[in-house]
Amino acid sequence: MPELPEVETIKNELEPYVVGRNISGVTLFWEGMLRQPSVREFHSRLSGQGITGLKRRGKYLIFSLSSGDLLVIHLKMSGSLIVGKDSSEPPKYTRAIIRLDGGTSIFFSDPRKFGKIQLVKDKDDIVGKLGPEPLEADFTPEVLAQRLSKRKAPIKAILLDQGFVAGIGNMYADEALFSAGIHPLRPASSLSQDEVARLHSAIQQVLRSAITNKGASIVNYLRPDGTPGTAQFQFRVAHGRAKNCPVCGTPIAHIPIRGRGSYFCSKCQPEKV
């Protein structure tokens, strides 16, 4: 599932293929993926536009166009953007094709059809409500502590809240909490100063390591060249990777939090402090 490290990898690896190119046309095989504007307007505003930049914010990919429009893509759980030749066979579950001049196409493959594509004038319409970027300088332990102090929900639920901090999803929330030795059900405001410091460090370490490994290919995620990332081999608890805790051997617990499967070690991540 594409989270921050996966989307960052896609941004980095897609950039050389798209920036400086012109969009010759877009085909939508599943119109439900288009959030705004209308299909008709989408085609007319995209056709012939130059791509002047590619950025990531949270889990969103933002293509800047020469018209000033922004093409925003969210891959949700199962989306991939694969680079190929116009003439090549589209990957399975291709829902859209962005054709570029020079014979290159970007194939948007998405078995679950959750992915979304939209065209806007102002990026803040979409990413304006996102929390801080966890790898940027303004995300300090002090900022994290201050924001956590106002929240009573389980820390796992807070980490998944994109308005609290952008880009963390189910896998990296579990990994960061395990790394920091914090139980996922702990009320956010109950974390000690030391625990907040450990959590801050764990979030950054887990995300940076995953970016170094080009993202985690658990289900569906592939890099733009079609190859998998290797970050999943670094996981210790996420996605039920281990039956037993890699540190103490205790069976890994699996409970739903906010409807999301959560893996943790009840001994290394004690609920009562």
Added chain:
DNA sequence: ACCACAACCTGGCCGC
């Protein structure tokens, strides 16, 4: 302001 949960989807897995 904060919190909780259903809805959106379909491939893959489990049990019979």
Added chain:
DNA sequence: TGCGGCCAGGTTGTGG
């Protein structure tokens, strides 16, 4: 072997 049922999960929308 085949089939039905259920799970996964990011974001939006709704309601408390």
